[in-house]
Amino acid sequence: DAKTTQPTSMDCAEGRAANLPCNHSTISGNEYVYWYRQIHSQGPQYIIHGLKNNETNEMASLIITEDRKSSTLILPHATLRDTAVYYCIVTGNQFYFGTGTSLTVIP
Amino acid sequence: NAGVTQTPKFRVLKTGQSMTLLCAQDMNHEYMYWYRQDPGMGLRLIHYSVGEGTTAKGEVPDGYNVSRLKKQNFLLGLESAAPSQTSVYFCASSYRTGSYQPQHFGDGTRLSIL
Numbered sequence: 001d002a003k004t005t006q007p008t009s010m011d012c013a014e015g016r017a018a019n020l021p022c023n024h025s026t027i028s029g030n031e032y033v034y035w036y037r038q039i040h041s042q043g044p045q046y047i048i049h050g051l052k053n054n055e056t057n058e059m060a061s062l063i064i065t066e067d068r069k070s071s072t073l074i075l076p077h078a079t080l081r082d083t084a085v086y087y088c089i090v091t092g093n094q095f096y097f098g099t100g101t102s103l104t105v106i107p
Numbered sequence: 108n109a110g111v112t113q114t115p116k117f118r119v120l121k122t123g124q125s126m127t128l129l130c131a132q133d134m135n136h137e138y139m140y141w142y143r144q145d146p147g148m149g150l151r152l153i154h155y156s157v158g159e160g161t162t163a164k165g166e167v168p169d170g171y172n173v174s175r176l177k178k179q180n181f182l183l184g185l186e187s188a189a190p191s192q193t194s195v196y197f198c199a200s201s202y203r204t205g206s207y208q209p210q211h212f213g214d215g216t217r218l219s220i221l
Contacts, residue, residue: 043197043212097149
């Protein structure tokens, strides 16, 4: 399974878009990109996933580059409740969680 | 629906004691997983199961055993607890593994071993 690289931490102003990058340069053709988040010490929460095309749901948008070597999770209007650790995972059969990006939404 | 339920939520053990963590899911998922999360780190896969009666090793299986006697339940056992096993344990389930099936997580079991 491909490994991912994410910034350790990011800040975002409340109401602004939060753009969280992820590098997965060794991704293979059949591997999906998943995003999860973990608020405080709760269980990880699924956000979104995609293969090649950009995806959008009620929580976020996922932008995957054409070469699939990187992606960006976009939270369009960040709120204080979006403060969490965000994990980018590229997987075929098993999920490998790195240390993620700690996003702090600032009032 | 309760989703994924883990019991107990907290437990303190002494070194050498044994215990079993229970994970139950009501979504009729085929696949179930056990992870551990240490402070400041991401989740690491301990064991997983692709169906009733089957189990497989993950990234960090040593010191743990698992059983999947019923589809809805996945048990994680510590035969002789060690301080290094102090961690938060998360269970997850999915319809099938990997590529296009997200995993659903429980709220964790916080285990301290003295």
